[in-house]
Amino acid sequence: MLEYLAIIIFIVAGIGIVLFTFCFSRLIRPANPYPEKTINYECAEIPQGHSWIQFNNRFYIFGLIFVIFDVEAVFLFPWAVAFGQLGLYALIEMVIFITILFYGIYYAWRKGALQWV
Amino acid sequence: MILASVELIGVFRWLYGLLVELGLEEPWLSVVIYGLLSVTIFGVLCLIALFLVWWERKIAGHMQQRFGPMRNGWHGWYQTVMDALKLLQKEDIRVDTRDRAVFFWAPVICFVAAFLAYIVIPFGDGLIVADLNIGILYVIAITTFTVISLLMAGWGSNNKYALLGGMRSAAQVVSYEVPMVASILTVIVFSGSLSMVDISNSQQGNFIFNWFIFRPPFGIIAFLTYITAATAEANRTPFDIPEAEQELVAGYNIEYSGMKFAMFFLAEFVNMFTVSAIATTLFLGGWHGPLLPSWLWFIIKTLAIVLLLMIFRWTFPRLRVDQLMEFAWKFLVPLTFANLILAGWMKYAGWYW
Numbered sequence: 001m002l003e004y005l006a007i008i009i010f011i012v013a014g015i016g017i018v019l020f021t022f023c024f025s026r027l028i029r030p031a032n033p034y035p036e037k038t039i040n041y042e043c044a045e046i047p048q049g050h051s052w053i054q055f056n057n058r059f060y061i062f063g064l065i066f067v068i069f070d071v072e073a074v075f076l077f078p079w080a081v082a083f084g085q086l087g088l089y090a091l092i093e094m095v096i097f098i099t100i101l102f103y104g105i106y107y108a109w110r111k112g113a114l115q116w117v
Numbered sequence: 118m119i120l121a122s123v124e125l126i127g128v129f130r131w132l133y134g135l136l137v138e139l140g141l142e143e144p145w146l147s148v149v150i151y152g153l154l155s156v157t158i159f160g161v162l163c164l165i166a167l168f169l170v171w172w173e174r175k176i177a178g179h180m181q182q183r184f185g186p187m188r189n190g191w192h193g194w195y196q197t198v199m200d201a202l203k204l205l206q207k208e209d210i211r212v213d214t215r216d217r218a219v220f221f222w223a224p225v226i227c228f229v230a231a232f233l234a235y236i237v238i239p240f241g242d243g244l245i246v247a248d249l250n251i252g253i254l255y256v257i258a259i260t261t262f263t264v265i266s267l268l269m270a271g272w273g274s275n276n277k278y279a280l281l282g283g284m285r286s287a288a289q290v291v292s293y294e295v296p297m298v299a300s301i302l303t304v305i306v307f308s309g310s311l312s313m314v315d316i317s318n319s320q321q322g323n324f325i326f327n328w329f330i331f332r333p334p335f336g337i338i339a340f341l342t343y344i345t346a347a348t349a350e351a352n353r354t355p356f357d358i359p360e361a362e363q364e365l366v367a368g369y370n371i372e373y374s375g376m377k378f379a380m381f382f383l384a385e386f387v388n389m390f391t392v393s394a395i396a397t398t399l400f401l402g403g404w405h406g407p408l409l410p411s412w413l414w415f416i417i418k419t420l421a422i423v424l425l426l427m428i429f430r431w432t433f434p435r436l437r438v439d440q441l442m443e444f445a446w447k448f449l450v451p452l453t454f455a456n457l458i459l460a461g462w463m464k465y466a467g468w469y470w
Contacts (some may be wrong), residue, residue: 001141002144002147003141003150003247003248003249004247004249005144005147005151006151006154006236006246006247006249007233007255008233009152009155009235010147010151010155010158010235010236010246011229011233013152013155013156013159013229014155014159014229014233015161015225015229016234017155017346017378018225018228018229019190021205021223021376021379021380022376022377023375024205025205025206025207025209025375026209028205028206029205029206029207029209029375030208031208031209032208033210033211033406035174035213036211038210038211038212038213039210039212039213039274040212040214040274040275041276041278041366041371042276042277042278042370042423046396047276047277050214050275050278051275051277051279051280052272059284059288062291062292062442062446063287063291065291065296066291066294067176069295069298069450070294070295073295073298073302075303076256076298076299076302077302077311077456078307078348078354080302080306080309081305081309081310081311082309083306083309083451083461083464083465084464085263085367087124087465088232091458091461091462091465094458094461095458097459098454098457102451102454105446105450107452109446109447113441114442114443114447117437
């Protein structure tokens with residue numbers, strides 16, 4: 001289990017290295033902000049309003065379908081690892097499982113949920 | 118135990134012995150060794166990214182009948198070092214309407230997510246930081262954090278282009294995650310293990326024909342779908358709508374400058390190397406190969422896949438958003454899952470050697 005210590009150490013070290021480069025660059029870089037410079041970039045136009053507004057990002061349906069598939073992946077990983085020992089029974093079970101799942105995809109497809117526009 | 122994971126690097130073996138002699142106990146011994154390894158990996162990644170940026174520019178140049186960078190050194194070999202030094206000295210221009218915390222942490226998370234994958238990538242026989250038994254699952258989980266950082270960059274910048282880029286990238290990466298996982302699962306069915314070392318070892322022997330790519334037809338299909346999905350995961354052309362220059366100027370990183378921009382850029386190229394390294398480990402036999410030393414085999418195979426991704430970039434036109442999503446959900450997802458089931462059936466029937 002000691003190997004999993006590597007993850008924590010790499011997280012800490014990664015953040016530390018990035019912050020170190022930020023601090024180091026702060027020492028040698030110029031800092032001269034003025035209002036024209038700190039305005040939002042919008043192809044040299046003055047930005048009209050915030051970008052933090054409600055807009056239709058057409059995204060949540062894909063998010064929902066992705067959640068379904070990701071939960072499915074949680075079941076698929078142990079299945080794939082143990083498949084060599086489980087044999088035909090596991091294969092048939094997984095065929096049934098994926099068929100049910102793909103009926104869901106088919107339903108979403110027919111409903112037009114996979115249409116981006 | 119740690120020593121087993123880094124036994125080929127003489128420096129670390131020597132250091133381990135030294136630390137044991139000094140009387141350091143086990144958790145702290147690991148902390149010290151892993152800390153040094155993390156710094157080493159960071160250095161290697163910087164070198165790789167510098168080389169890849171230069172290589173990409175040279176390939177772009179030669180594919181377009183020009184030379185690419187030529188001024189600094191032989192064929193401009195230290196051009197990217199100069200670029201990095203310049204970015205280090207650049208003023209950090211920050212938008213005054215930004216969301217301070219989100220804007221600041223986005224490049225950090227982006228880089229750390231790319232960096233963490235290198236714990237389990239085997240660069241050669243024994244050249245791995247820690248052989249986690251969940252290896253490939255861990256890589257999938259960690260690299261998905263990139264999405265969060267891109268969304269954070271898009272939202273924190275308070276810029277319309279950046280927000281659109283972040284949203285698009287979230288939709289894209291999330292969609293291509295599914296076929297990528299399914300094609301990786303095909304390999305796991307073949308090998309029966311999640312550990313990167315075990316996956317590599319199960320492709321050992323028989324010259325090169327034990328590689329999983331040589332298991333027709335399902336190994337090849339899985340490889341092709343993996344490469345497609347990985348191109349999208351790494352936000353590379355033809356799937357680079359998050360940063361489509363002609364529409365969104367630069368996408369999510371539009372308001373970033375100086376070192377923060379450099380971190381995004383570094384993470385992008387590190388990600389490209391990561392997906393290539395995973396493709397090498399899963400399909401091309403990892404470090405196994407005849408004659409040459411193991412690390413050289415790994416580098417050659419990985420750079421071959423990187424070259425493939427670069428040729429993609431300068432060959433294919435960019436897809437539209439709707440084409441991109443339809444390609445993922447209506448073509449790749451059914452194909453990869455059918456491939457997974459059929460590969461399982463082939464393995465059960467014992468048709469593979």
